[in-house]
Amino acid sequence: MSTAASASSVLASPDTRAAYQTAYDALGEAYWDATDIQSKDLVYGAQQAIGDILTALNQQQLAANTALFTQLTPKITAVNGALKQVQASIATITKNINTTATLISAISKVLSLFPALA
Numbered sequence: 404m405s406t407a408a409s410a411s412s413v414l415a416s417p418d419t420r421a422a423y424q425t426a427y428d429a430l431g432e433a434y435w436d437a438t439d440i441q442s443k444d445l446v447y448g449a450q451q452a453i454g455d456i457l458t459a460l461n462q463q464q465l466a467a468n469t470a471l472f473t474q475l476t477p478k479i480t481a482v483n484g485a486l487k488q489v490q491a492s493i494a495t496i497t498k499n500i501n502t503t504a505t506l507i508s509a510i511s512k513v514l515s516l517f518p519a520l521a
Contacts (some may be wrong), residue, residue: 414463419460422462423453423457423460425448427454429448434447434450476520483517483520490510
């Protein structure tokens, strides 16, 4: 695996973002504990650099999510239509109250995720 491909897979991992966020937060605490201006400058500089990485990771994830959502929109719309039909016909599908309650709850939750597409 190439270095670029390896770095890309590491950056895509949620653990990477969590590690940078933890370091960012710890540096924020360390800044207030630092006893001299040089230490504060050092900590602040490192924290700001990590902040730049976190911003880039967030932007990359937003772009990926936007592309995925755009790709899935027709499928989500179709599924929501099918779920509405099931919801409207639930009385003829099953007479089991527990199944009905579970199904109605699950369908309502899914339909609430993207109300504009429901």
